[in-house]
Amino acid sequence: MLAAGIDALEGVEGGVITGSGMAAISTALLAVFRKGDHLVVQKNLYRGAFRFITRHLEAFGVSWSETRGTAKADFEAALRAETKAIFIESPTNPRLTVTDIAMVTALARDHGLLTLFDNTFATPINQQPIAFGVDLVFHSAAKFLGGHGDLAGGVVVGREGLIRSTETLANTLGGSLGPQVCHLLQRSLQTLALRIERINENALQIAHFLDQHPSVSEVFYPGLSSHEGHGVAKRQMSGFGGIIAFDLAPDVEPLSFQRRLQLIHTGNSLGELFTSLNSPALASTSLGELTETERAEMGVTRQLVRLSVGIEDARDLIDDVDRALSQADRS
Ligand SMILES: *Cc1c(COP(=O)(O)O)cnc(C)c1O
Numbered sequence: 001m002l003a004a005g006i007d008a009l010e011g012v013e014g015g016v017i018t019g020s021g022m023a024a025i026s027t028a029l030l031a032v033f034r035k036g037d038h039l040v041v042q043k044n045l046y047r048g049a050f051r052f053i054t055r056h057l058e059a060f061g062v063s064w065s066e067t068r069g070t071a072k073a074d075f076e077a078a079l080r081a082e083t084k085a086i087f088i089e090s091p092t093n094p095r096l097t098v099t100d101i102a103m104v105t106a107l108a109r110d111h112g113l114l115t116l117f118d119n120t121f122a123t124p125i126n127q128q129p130i131a132f133g134v135d136l137v138f139h140s141a142a143k144f145l146g147g148h149g150d151l152a153g154g155v156v157v158g159r160e161g162l163i164r165s166t167e168t169l170a171n172t173l174g175g176s177l178g179p180q181v182c183h184l185l186q187r188s189l190q191t192l193a194l195r196i197e198r199i200n201e202n203a204l205q206i207a208h209f210l211d212q213h214p215s216v217s218e219v220f221y222p223g224l225s226s227h228e229g230h231g232v233a234k235r236q237m238s239g240f241g242g243i244i245a246f247d248l249a250p251d252v253e254p255l256s257f258q259r260r261l262q263l264i265h266t267g268n269s270l271g272e273l274f275t276s277l278n279s280p281a282l283a284s285t286s287l288g289e290l291t292e293t294e295r296a297e298m299g300v301t302r303q304l305v306r307l308s309v310g311i312e313d314a315r316d317l318i319d320d321v322d323r324a325l326s327q328a329d330r331s
Pocket of ligand 1: 021022023046048118120139141143152154
């Protein structure tokens, strides 16, 4: 029943529910790839997926290339004769990069490849990749789908044949989701559209507020016309989601800013009911474990802040950020 509910949201038939987002991704990849295949991975893919592909899938004889960027030429340059699929995510960490889904699926079709997509950030309320020709879509249900920060779960939806082999392998490997959590997740889906609508509205207001604040140097949110992916985002998203990244001005101490917040809590997860914030470079997240050079290469500076917007009153959230920005220590 849960899988059918998510299928309806994504506009497809056939879905598999797994114990976590990583179980969804790892199981589907193991079902799709065989020894000798090659996979093109978009730059800045979710770190856990990247780690699975580069450390584990590779050990099974599946090779991979990471693109240098998200333009058509970047994907073309990464293709090989043995490429079987392209794995993309949009918008993605750390700067909400937007990938043109229709561009990638057209390229994949021309070369007879599959397109795999992590839709965790956008949710099916804001973006339905299947409609653009994507073959398999993944979700971490711990984020916006669950939406309350109190469950783990994952979803794979997509083309019938691929789903059947993913389902068989999921049963064989055993990473399934228990019935109580399925029930919790199903209840969460009943409010998904309402939550995401509110989150979209709040995030857009906060992004505009941050964008004109003197203590913020740059804001990354696909809903802002200044964002480099805004044009593509408008074509493929009906709302721009709850994740905003921004750079604090160079003199603002990031940890002091965090400590001055009263309503917004600091946390490393995202997609909860209430707004949370972290500094990816300073947190014990998958980005925090990279070396400083690797982080700089990805655009994760000390001043970068990631905000996961919730359903509170937008005015209260803006006041909280405004006060913390004005009270934070300056260097
Ligand atoms: C959290 C997350 C995952 C992994 O999901 P888990 O449920 O934590 O295993 C995958 N992709 C994205 C974009 C995520 O944010």
